[in-house]
Amino acid sequence: MQMRGMYSKEHTLFKSSLNTLYYMLDDVLFEEKEITIGVIGDEVAYGKEPFYETSRQIKGFIQHLKSIGADKITFYKGLNLQELVEFVSILALNPETIKRTGGFEVYFKMGNITNVAVGKISLRKKDQTDQPAEAPEDVMLSARKNYNSGENLMKEIFDDINTNQVLNVEGIRIFVSNIINNLLNNRASLLILTAVKSHDEYSFVHNINVSIFSVLQAEGLGLEQRYLNDIGAAGLLHDVGKISIPGEILRKKGALTEEEFAIIKRHSVYGAKLLLESPDINVLAAKVAFEHHIRYDMGGYPDRAFDKRVGLASMIVTISDFYDALRSKRAYAGEVAPEKTYEEMIKLSGKHFHPLLLDHFFRLVGVYPPGTLVELDSDEIAIVVKESSLDIKRPQVEVIYDKNGNSVGEPYLLNLTEKDPATGKFKKTILRSIISNDKFEVPEKYKPSAP
Numbered sequence: 491m492q493m494r495g496m497y498s499k500e501h502t503l504f505k506s507s508l509n510t511l512y513y514m515l516d517d518v519l520f521e522e523k524e525i526t527i528g529v530i531g532d533e534v535a536y537g538k539e540p541f542y543e544t545s546r547q548i549k550g551f552i553q554h555l556k557s558i559g560a561d562k563i564t565f566y567k568g569l570n571l572q573e574l575v576e577f578v579s580i581l582a583l584n585p586e587t588i589k590r591t592g593g594f595e596v597y598f599k600m601g602n603i604t605n606v607a608v609g610k611i612s613l614r615k616k617d618q619t620d621q622p623a624e625a626p627e628d629v630m631l632s633a634r635k636n637y638n639s640g641e642n643l644m645k646e647i648f649d650d651i652n653t654n655q656v657l658n659v660e661g662i663r664i665f666v667s668n669i670i671n672n673l674l675n676n677r678a679s680l681l682i683l684t685a686v687k688s689h690d691e692y693s694f695v696h697n698i699n700v701s702i703f704s705v706l707q708a709e710g711l712g713l714e715q716r717y718l719n720d721i722g723a724a725g726l727l728h729d730v731g732k733i734s735i736p737g738e739i740l741r742k743k744g745a746l747t748e749e750e751f752a753i754i755k756r757h758s759v760y761g762a763k764l765l766l767e768s769p770d771i772n773v774l775a776a777k778v779a780f781e782h783h784i785r786y787d788m789g790g791y792p793d794r795a796f797d798k799r800v801g802l803a804s805m806i807v808t809i810s811d812f813y814d815a816l817r818s819k820r821a822y823a824g825e826v827a828p829e830k831t832y833e834e835m836i837k838l839s840g841k842h843f844h845p846l847l848l849d850h851f852f853r854l855v856g857v858y859p860p861g862t863l864v865e866l867d868s869d870e871i872a873i874v875v876k877e878s879s880l881d882i883k884r885p886q887v888e889v890i891y892d893k894n895g896n897s898v899g900e901p902y903l904l905n906l907t908e909k910d911p912a913t914g915k916f917k918k919t920i921l922r923s924i925i926s927n928d929k930f931e932v933p934e935k936y937k938p939s940a941p
């Protein structure tokens with residue numbers, strides 16, 4: 491806790507002391523279902539036994555626990571490191587802050603903490619005690635659940651705006667912190683979900699994807715957790731101004747007239763204004779709404795009185811926005827070749843996008859993002875399961891069909907950065923992505939839509 495008070499979550503000193511704590515707890519939880527540490531009077535106790543000597547040494551800590559109302563802490567089997575990081579960070583907060591923002595429960599929800607309880611506060615369900623920690627196949631399930639909850643949240647946000655109600659700031663915060671957890675657990679699972687076949691730029695799905703891609707970039711840049719939350723919310727809300735634009739213009743299939751385009755362009759300013767007037771919405775969201783169509787070379791809209799470069803968050807969201815919009819347009823045209831999207835965006839590097847941020851983005855998602863079906867030069871068909879930061883065109887794949895087009899039964903992993911030691915050449919290379927995959931059955935866990 492002291493370490494957390496002094497350092498960020500990412501700092502090595504905090505990480506190493508937290509690891510020590512985690513492994514000690516994990517050791518006990520291997521044999522016990524739960525550990526409860528409580529404060530009785532001025533003494534700290536395990537079970538019902540007080541530790542007088544220890545209590546004398548940690549007087550300040552006991553006082554702190556009492557003042558924040560945490561006189562009983564229970565750790566349950568299944569506790570994971572991420573939860574512990576969140577929990578210790580909450581304990582290190584100023585007691586006033588915790589009280590003011592609605593108590594532990596709010597923080598527990600935000601941090602997705604289910605295997606720790608404080609006093610009577612616990613997010614655990616009664617029957618959860620014997621459940622093991624999240625199994626790998628559940629990672630996708632949990633990502634899918636969060637992703638889908640985003641659609642309801644977006645609907646709620648648009649309804650709130652339409653009826654002049656206060657935006658659900660708490661809902662946004664919980665959604666974004668769940669997304670961050672999913673990304674930290676398994677990045678590929680969320681990226682697969684962003685690959686839904688077709689959606690328009692007005693859809694909820696677009697806003698959710700932009701939020702995910704933006705958190706992904708910010709996390710990759712090593713920005714701190716608080717910033718991840720803010721940029722995630724900003725991504726989610728970047729297009730709220732579109733609510734002011736008539737649906738028939740937004741959804742028009744053919745080319746837009748000049749007047750229609752002028753109306754569409756208003757959504758940045760309108761969105762910024764709307765968000766500035768919303769209580770408790772971070773000003774970053776308004777800034778991003780205003781700036782997300784301003785290009786790196788200062789082109790784009792809205793018209794500005796001063797030429798000042800946009801902020802980092804806006805440059806990040808611009809990339810996420812463009813990428814998702816391009817892919818979804820492609821899906822309408824019946825083609826979603828990710829390598830085309832990549833080429834097109836790289837052409838705009840330094841014009842539309844910050845060149846370094848754009849390179850960084852494709853290092854995270856790859857030219858062929860997870861979930862993409864690809865044809866290899868060995869004539870095998872594979873599915874991308876993990877991007878490679880070494881070479882954005884050489885991800886890890888699972889081979890699902892052999893060169894004769896027969897299903898291999900048990901898909902096997904292939905790392906495309908691998909070279910043949912004899913020739914020094916790459917063993918296998920992607921020829922192209924496969925757009926229409928009716929011919930090939932994608933394993934259930936790599937399907938974007940729920941089974």
Ligand SMILES: [Fe+2]
Nearest residue numbers: 728729782783
């Ligand atoms: Fe926009």
Ligand SMILES: [Fe+2]
Nearest residue numbers: 691728729811
């Ligand atoms: Fe957008």
